[in-house]
Amino acid sequence: MTSQHRDRTPIRVLLADDQALVRGAMATLLDLEPDLEVVAQVGDGADVVAAARRTQPDVALVDVEMPQLDGISATASLRAALPGCRVLVVTTFGRPGYLRRAMEAGASGFVVKDTPAERLADAVRRVHAGLRVVDPALAAESLAAGQDPFTAREREVLAAARAGGTVADIARTLVLSEGTVRNHLSSAIGKTGARTRAEAARIAEENGWL
């Protein structure tokens, strides 16, 4: 497909964002561009693949924070279902772990919502052209932070600890011994350099490891 027709066939765009106001605003913003056409809007990651199958978009703009299925998982599903559709992840939080996981899930670009609105359409065009779009500063931060140091269990235990419950609560929800939970927590605390489970959970969350 050597489709270099710039203004003839517009780039078909799918929008996935749980905030209707933001989604709608971005849709009008992109629809103003003559070479872009928003062909679908969904409010949850769980609806991405179905909408994409129906409307066959060229590029999908996917938010990370969504209620049922998050944007990273949705990206992976979408890439598996429609390999021809490229994904540009758009997110509120520029967490290093998000960037890494998004790229591993098959995203072609990663844009933070701090970036000027004028650049969004250009990011879509670049992604559609097969280029990778990543904020350089965030990429550096991602490298500096390193990757998720946790084991699967540690991550689960730490995620369960975010709710603020006791060790007994976590043990009950994960069906584990209290001692085992404390061992995992202790390990996670050690790996993050924290001094309490709450601090460890905060650090993990800020890095996008949960």
Next chain:
Amino acid sequence: MTSQHRDRTPIRVLLADDQALVRGAMATLLDLEPDLEVVAQVGDGADVVAAARRTQPDVALVDVEMPQLDGISATASLRAALPGCRVLVVTTFGRPGYLRRAMEAGASGFVVKDTPAERLADAVRRVHAGLRVVDPALAAESLAAGQDPFTAREREVLAAARAGGTVADIARTLVLSEGTVRNHLSSAIGKTGARTRAEAARIAEENGWL
């Protein structure tokens, strides 16, 4: 929309949101309306009053979550400086405490970013017309949740506890005895019905009490 406006002068709108992408998208969305004109955009609450003085807007759309000065405080300052300018608070999180505090600060409306984009312009018009715009469901939730049960100190201690540090850390930052910190924490835990400080902090945050 069939808005027959007798006077041809458009409603002057100021936008305050820290996410440039969202801000820009909302600006284009509102500028498409013939009776609305975005006359200023700022990325922080600290810049709201200065920009309003310069551009004399009729309505200010203010986000709650902003880096230096939050939207609630910015609303209060703006109402004091330019009483003729009405404020419509737009926020990601529909927390009951946010709504209450926004109205107390002098806001005329409160809109969550979940609402459809089509309704935003209408909300601006209503606010400009002197009406109050509040999501009924959120208003009910706000009444059900009651208001901030904490004393000033309890709030401070709980806010400091969010970082995840120990009692000693909190005592150091607030210049208090460790025993006093534990007393305040215990009181806050009791008022929220929580069982740990982390849970209490989570509850307080979800209700917009911090």
Next chain:
DNA sequence: GGGCGGGGGTGACACCTGTCATGGGCGGGA
């Protein structure tokens, strides 16, 4: 095969937390 890392578990120990009783000081309302 032996080593290694992950998962699950137990027991013990020092330390931190949450609770309560109690006290003093300060300001505002009946």
Next chain:
DNA sequence: TCCCGCCCATGACAGGTGTCACCCCCGCCC
């Protein structure tokens, strides 16, 4: 004026937490 709520503080106590040593099982890889 007295009373009440808030703030600060102390001390004591039960129970939760974080750490460590040590155990087992399993799968992987040199």
